[in-house]
Amino acid sequence: MKHTLFAGTAVAALLSAGAAMAADGILVGHIADITGATSAVGKPYGQGIADAMNYINANGGVAGQKIIFETVDYAYEVPRAMAAYKKLTGSTKATAIQGWGTGDTEALVSSVAKDEIPYFSASYSGHLTDPKGATSVKGAPYNFFYGPSYSDACRGLVQWAHEDWKKKGGSGKPKFVHMGDNHPYPNAPKMACGAYAKELGFDIGNEIQYSLKPGDFKAQCLSLKESGAHYAYLGNTSGSTISLLKSCETVGVTTQFLANIWGTDESSLKATGEAADKLVWVVGAATWNDDTPGMKLVKEISKISDPTGAEARPVHYIRAICSVYYMKEAMEAAAKAGGINGPNIKKAMETHAKDWVPAGLEGVCLPSTWTGDDHRGTTTVKVYQASTKGGTIGMKQVYTADIPRRKEWLGW
DSSP states (O other): OEEOSOOSBOHHHHHHHOGGGGGGEEEEEEEEOSSSTTHHHHHHHHHHHHHHHHHHHHTTTBTTBEEEOOEEEOTTOHHHHHHHHHHHTSSSOOSEEEOOOHHHHHHTHHHHHHHTOOEEOSOOOGGGSOTTOSSSSSOOTTEEOSSOOHHHHHHHHHHHHHHHHHHTTOOSOOEEEEEEOSSHHHHTTHHHHHHHHHHTTOEEOOOEEOOSSOOOOHHHHHHHHHHTOSEEEEOSOHHHHHHHHHHHHHTTOOOEEEEOTTSOOHHHHHHHGGGGTTOEEEEOBOOTTOOOTTHHHHHHHHTTTOTTOOOOOOHHHHHHHHHHHHHHHHHHHHHHTTOSSHHHHHHHHHHSOSSBOOTTOTTTBOOBOOOSSOOOOOOEEEEEEEEOGGGOOEEEEEEEEEOOOOGGGTTO
């Protein structure tokens, strides 16, 4: 495994020293993509996780205990994530894990359930939202994530597209296509979102595959152009999105693009330039320049790795802070309920008051509710649109979708 500099208290020593050192703190695994195919967004998210846990340690810890962690870079390779998990469940078992991708998180669902380790992923796959397996092949009782699922986020984008089509006076049925790599993460919402788009009256075109790694995607853009699609969902992360948008601009594509929550951010809009103009995507928390009470805490946490406070953090960094602080408050509730362990953390996540926002992060994290039957923390989808013409980069919220919690959509 490759380790990074995002370390808190040295976990390597802990892992080799055995269970005795567990009494010195709370071991939390941190599995991240710092150098792999999704690292453009994985690195700032991983930094947010590390900064939040280090900030907590510098301000009293969790119920008087420090979080012990070291970030493991698995480079988006599932076998390396499996190896990291095996090490984290060795002689000293992690109390919880802050994880990353869809392929590895879904592969570990049964393991974390058996080991009773709450797993807070950066994968928002809808497959992880059914704790009891009520409507899906298997339950995911120990999986949690902060934000709308990929499926609900895509449904929100489709709702916006439906309204956009009407505003523009479009006649007939608009055409919708799914684009992304043939990989668990871009594929996660494909069927669910396509079904909803069809329900709203869209014609569904053939999907178009393009790599998670940046490249020349003119061939895929020409396929998109020939398809006549009016709206295209982009399932990859920002590095790939930059290439796709630039390639499509080159060949004259006029399709309205809809990007998932990892599909763009402030820096990738700058890198894409005018090719990103009018791009619509999902933002799952407040942004760096938003004037909300909770941004004060976000900016204090940011000083952990940027003491000057001058670095503007992307939205992914801020969502990472939300993920850590939900875990922190669940751990504090677990401590009061008899001890900080997996089952108590899970119970705290599922029994907290409705519309939960961690203390100090008001206006930053979307109010969220998890229950023992439903791990869809939030179904609110904030839709933003970019303006990048003339060298000016802007992003503005243009729509909010409140996706219903349909029973048949649980786990899908």
